[in-house]
Amino acid sequence: MISDKQHNNELAKVVGYSFPVILTVLFLLFAFKGVDLNTSFYLIAHSSIIAIFLYIIVFFISHYVRALRWKLMLESVKKDVSSDHLFGSVMVGYGVNCVIPRLGEVYRGLFLGRWEGISRTTVIGTIVVERIIDMFSFAFAALISVSIYSGNLYNEIVWLRASLIIGFTFIFLVTVFLIFIIRFKEKFRNKLVNLFSKFSEKYSNRLKNIIDTLIHGFASIKGKKNAAMIIFWSVVMMLIYGINAQVGFYMLGMESTGKVSFEMAWIVMTISSFSAMIPTPGGVGSYHAISILVLTQLYKFDKESSAAYAILTNFISIVAFVASTIIIIYYINHQRHKNGLSKETFLSVFKINPGEK
Numbered sequence: 001m002i003s004d005k006q007h008n009n010e011l012a013k014v015v016g017y018s019f020p021v022i023l024t025v026l027f028l029l030f031a032f033k034g035v036d037l038n039t040s041f042y043l044i045a046h047s048s049i050i051a052i053f054l055y056i057i058v059f060f061i062s063h064y065v066r067a068l069r070w071k072l073m074l075e076s077v078k079k080d081v082s083s084d085h086l087f088g089s090v091m092v093g094y095g096v097n098c099v100i101p102r103l104g105e106v107y108r109g110l111f112l113g114r115w116e117g118i119s120r121t122t123v124i125g126t127i128v129v130e131r132i133i134d135m136f137s138f139a140f141a142a143l144i145s146v147s148i149y150s151g152n153l154y155n156e157i158v159w160l161r162a163s164l165i166i167g168f169t170f171i172f173l174v175t176v177f178l179i180f181i182i183r184f185k186e187k188f189r190n191k192l193v194n195l196f197s198k199f200s201e202k203y204s205n206r207l208k209n210i211i212d213t214l215i216h217g218f219a220s221i222k223g224k225k226n227a228a229m230i231i232f233w234s235v236v237m238m239l240i241y242g243i244n245a246q247v248g249f250y251m252l253g254m255e256s257t258g259k260v261s262f263e264m265a266w267i268v269m270t271i272s273s274f275s276a277m278i279p280t281p282g283g284v285g286s287y288h289a290i291s292i293l294v295l296t297q298l299y300k301f302d303k304e305s306s307a308a309y310a311i312l313t314n315f316i317s318i319v320a321f322v323a324s325t326i327i328i329i330y331y332i333n334h335q336r337h338k339n340g341l342s343k344e345t346f347l348s349v350f351k352i353n354p355g356e357k
Contacts, residue, residue: 020101020279027278027285031292032307039304043252044312051251052316058247059320062240063090069233073126076222078118085115088328093127095325098282098318105131110349115332120352125217132174137234139167141270148263149298156297163274181214189215245269248313252305259299268294282318 067086074081093108109124116123142164146153154161180188189211196204221227246265254260271294275286288310295306333343342348 020281023278024280024285027280027289031285031289031310035292035303035307037307040308040311043305043308047251047308047312048253051247052312055244055247055251055313056316056320058240058244059317062237062244063087063094065233065237065240066090069230069237070126070130072226072230072233073129073217073221074118074123075226077122077126078116081112081116081118085112085332088324088332089115091321091324091328095321098321101279101281107346107349111329111344114344114349115336121213122217125213125215127217128214129217129221132178133230133234135167135171135174137238138270138273139164139171141238141266141273142167145267145270149267151298153267153298157271157294160271178214181211242266242269245272245313248309251312252308254301254305254309257301259301264299267298282321283314284318287314 064087067083067090070090071081071083071086074086089108089112092111093104095104096107097104105127106124109127110120112118113120113123142160146160149156189208192211193204193208196207221230242262242265245268246260246262249255249260249265268291272287272291275283275290278286280286288307291310291313292303292306295301295309296303301309329344337343
């Protein structure tokens with residue numbers, strides 16, 4: 001017989017796996033309501049091959065810049081971390097997220113840790129820190145969008161103000177939490193863990209692991225110069241994201257309307273990035289819904305061309321991520337095999353070797 005605990009665990013797994021799928025379907029239905037998809041796919045079929053090629057190039061450049069920024073975070077842990085391994089891990093992470101949301105961040109850290117022989121805790125800690133920096137970056141990018149938009153962006157996108165208030169409140173709380181972690185480290189951790197242990201030993205251990213991971217992550221950022229360079233590459237990365245969004249319009253000839261500009265691309269990029277907060281595989285559904293909303297509401301594009309933009313840019317991203325994941329893992333395993341090292345798979349990276357953290 002199956003115990004109640006086992007039954008509840010199985011039910012939790014079913015709900016956990018089905019929830020992103022249900023969200024995806026609901027967002028897709030909302031996104032394409034009233035859209036003539038035949039017209040959208042006609043526009044995609046007649047898109048510019050040159051612009052698509054350029055879009056893919058800029059797309060890969062943006063993620064290579066992300067890898068370079070990550071390299072700065074790992075400099076104090078290991079000098080000269082392979083750029084191939086860093087870029088490969090970034091793409092693997094996004095590739096996995098196209099199938100199972102959020103799991104990609106774990107795989108990204110596990111693969112790089114194994115490929116480079118770095119502590120898994122430290123690597124995942126830097127990824128958490130990187131995501132916190134991204135949260136700051138996109139929040140401020142959204143504020144820039146509010147300031148450069150010709151009208152009142154809060155009136156046009158009714159949920160934006162509330163989202164930013166919640167976002168900045170969360171950022172403030174995270175910042176305070178991180179200040180305590182950085183300044184007091186073990187002392188703050190021990191007090192917090194002891195407090196939680198009174199309620200649940202299981203969750204107090206989890207909290208201890210989370211805090212240790214954050215301590216390892218922030219400890220990797222050494223000195224003002226290192227921090228300044230991380231900020232610099234963050235700005236560069238955001239600008240390239242904006243350029244990529246702008247090139248996306250040229251794929252479908254949307255510049256013929258006279259509305260396309262970097263300012264417009266920046267606003268579309270920053271507002272559509274809110275879809276990353278919704279756990280759908282590869283942003284499918286959530287990205288489409290928000291992108292179509294922004295293009296039709298702010299810039300008065302018709303639903304069909306807006307849907308074509310969302311479908312094409314998302315499709316290219318997913319194909320690029322998944323294909324890169326397969327190719328990169330095969331290539332690096334081939335190189336490791338030539339050097340007498342073991343191959344790593346999606347299962348093997350979870351195994352903890354002796355002496356490994």
